Amino acid sequence: MINVNEDLLKKSSQPTEFYATRDDKAPSFSADAMDGSEIRRIRLDEFKGKWVVLFFYPSDFTAV
């Protein structure tokens, strides 16, 4: 019994894995983007002060 409890305690004291979910700080990034008719480097932190939707999709040229 006591051993089981100790195991649980040990587990809970380990750092939890990052899931990028509600209330987490949005991971920052910088990447090339097609913006209007130009290719430019874009950074997430350019958009501080606004609500932003990150819309991940599998690939260009798909039917869905």
Next chain:
Amino acid sequence: MTELAAVAAMYPNIKNIGAEVLAISTDSVHSHQVYKQTTPALHDLGFPLVSDRTHEISQSYRVLDSATGTAYRASFFISPDQVIHAKMIYPKAIGRNIPEHFRLLQALHYNKETSQAVPVDWMIR
């Protein structure tokens, strides 16, 4: 209609409430360029197509399908101070509900301004 074309059609409303969209896939930026040029509904796209060629972004948001090297159909709603407020992940073959994306943005905005909770199926008429 593709998801991106549906987001493009909704974009004026999104812009109107001061929000932004960044569409992200693991395609190259040149693929994005050709995709835009050859897809009439995306010619005048008002928001950027981000190239996550290195998979770093998809990885850091935990939405990388490592078997195919592509991102999940996933949407993140990020507040002005860059905290994730909502996350949705859809099956690969099922398109998302874009009006719900707009409703959620409006609701988050409303909630932040007024501190009022937002009920089920709430909508600004």
